[in-house]
Amino acid sequence: MTTVIMRTTARAIVPIILVVAISLFFEGHNLPGGGFIGGVLTVTAFAIIYMAFGLDFLERGILGRDVDPGKGPSRDRVVVAYRRLFAYGFAIAVGSGLVPLLFGRPFLTQTYESLEGVPIYGYLGIASALVFDFGVYCVVVGGLLTILSVVGAE
Template sequence: MTTVMTRTTARVVVPIILVVAISLFLQGHSHPGGGFIGGVLTVAAFALIYIAYNLDYLEDGVLGREVEKEESIGEHRTVAAYRRLFMFGLVVLVASTFSGMLLGDPVLSQYHRSIHLPLFGEIELASALVFDVGIFCIVVGGLLTVFSVVGAE
């Protein structure tokens, strides 16, 4: 049973955690941060929601997943969705790792391009962001799978 104070704190802190996670994720290719820490912070925000409310609220209310009680945990559709996210991240990670070889460059080669956006000015795009997307999906998919399996028991 959680208190009103815990739920109120979660409502205030979770958006802050998610904004910091997105910030660290987006700047990770050129500053400390990246897909791993962004994914860990995202899952930490979801864990705080799980602690303050419950697993069904997290999966149904926040993540928009339909919760079905009669299925075993190994066949649960939510766990399968997290595993698909994990596998998608793995495919993106491997593809971005070896994409440089298709262009005749070494493995894990990075490519940079700057573009000018009217309101934001010069924005640097880096291929390392694709790598970070893969890491992010692996971390979020893997840790949410663990939370769902452990939380359902």
């Protein structure tokens, strides 16, 4: 799978996929998209990296760390980071639900703020649900990447 064509293509498309994924996440409240779709698309980008460059590429090639070949996949630092990501994502989602309790509203109540006259955009609506959606994004990315990298290493 790690052919030159594959690597060249991956180099070109992975950044595009990541940008699209992030934009899908941000505009999700008003246009098709959202945390879940953005998350899955991000994972797709990582899956392409894994396919094109192998599983150790992220640790060795990008982060510049040495990889112990006999080490279990679940103890890789990258996998640890994925695990943290979904744990923190879950904490963010739950935490964003707890905030309304401070204001005497039910768990997971959301609100939004409209900003007029913002440069470039003109009008900008900011929903508190974005924080919750960010939690969704993190859990999806962290969870799926954990599964992907651990299972892939097997």
